[in-house]
Amino acid sequence: MCDKFYLEHKHCIMGYVFLIITILTETAAVIFMKLSDGFQQKYYSIAAVIAYAVSFIFLTLSLKQLPAGIANAIWAGTSTLLVAVAGVYFFHEQLNWLQIASMILIAIGLIGLNVQKI
Secondary structure, eight states, X not given: OOOTTOTTSHHHHHHHHHHXXXXXXXXXXXXXXXHTTXXXXXXXHHHHHHHHHHHHHHXXXXXXXXXXXXXXXXXXXXXXXXXXXXXXXXXXXXXXXXXXXXXXXXXXXXXXXXXXXX
């Protein structure tokens, strides 16, 4: 299991690599679900299911090396930010100032979770 003193070990780095893949595939899955139009678009629906399956596989692999609570928080927070950015960029969704401020707080929380030494 990785902790703040052993991040230089190869297995810990792989835990974070698996977590990054988890985050990216889960974000892609949400985008595909949006594009599927309520599962009306078959190919986007299939892509969403596949992306979620890949996401859970890599989450499981990351949890072999990383603490579950920290990995889950990083996964959920980072994916939330990425989906929100994708929504604005690809789907022209609007965010109000409170939503933007809340996302900044999520980003600050993610930084805090990853600070190794103070």
